Amino acid sequence: MLFKTLPLKNITISNRIVVSPMCQYSAEDGYANNWHLVHLGQFAIxxxxxxxxxxxxxSPEGRISYGDLGIWKDEHVEKYSEITAFVKEQGSIPGIQLAHAGRKASTDKPWISRNQFAPDDEHGWQTVSSSAIPYHENDHPPKALSAAEIQQVVKDFADAAERAVQAGYQIIEIHAAHGYLIHQFLSPLVNKRHDEYGGSFENRIRLLMEIVEAIKTTLGDEHSLWIRISAKDWAEGGWDLEQSTALAKRLKEAGVEVIDVSTGGAVHWQKIPVEPGYQVPFASHIKKETGLITGSVGLINSAQQANQIIEDEHADFVLIARAFLRDPHLVYQWAKDLSIDLAWAPQYERAKIE
Incomplete structure (x- = not known):
């Protein structure tokens, strides 16, 4: 099953192995460069x-760090077009994850420090969130977004999606997970608002639903709209699987085609029992309850494990991150592990594993 095609409404993915978004912290002013071309292109090869x-x-303030990619201005599109063209030439589908880090923004590159910069530091800026509560107690407090500023965030996502379409991405994924801005509205542990964007479930999902509606108007027939969520905060009183399932049903009604199910990230005191496949049950539950095409992530490290997840109908595909960093040509090895005769790139054919 891992090497069966995955037919979506308007595109077909050649197998069920998808490269998960992985921050590289290697951009300047949001611009992609040859690092990103080679990094992403190797997976397509x-x-x-x-x-x-x-x-x-x-938006600039939506970056996690000053080294993050951006798509807040038209000039960013040129290099992205080069990346998507190469990915397509190799027979893969290019996707982009649109994001706003909210209160978890304005940090250093992680291999330098995990610290957050103050707004007046050279590499820092004023962060924003659903409420003026910092992620860590020693972080600079974020600014609670006003209703007007929330509408600007919605517009920023819509404009970014339009540029992504121009750049040639076929999958547009909204990042609503891992404690970043949209998740900061979803989670009652972070969202302490008393207006139409806080309090009830309906109010806390409002920002995401408005972003979905705004982005849908920019997508054509050759695009697929995905959402990544954290299905659980792993903290008492937080966002949970029941709310995630209810949200997924609403997203399906709104025209979202795929849900990418992760967990955690909203609060630093989360208690996550990390083990192989620990997030699969959340994807499985949401898939069974909603019928949405569902992807699963999290310590999926072997072909047999990935294939079993799909054969057991826990998910429709798997998203792989760190294993791809260890071996960018992981798919070739997994095909051999499952006795699948996968055609290699002709330039690499002489190295094919027999």
Missing amino acids: GKAGAVIQEATAV
């Missing part, structure tokens, strides 16, 4: 069914 580009900020 290696026959990944789809390659989803890292969290790409819809």
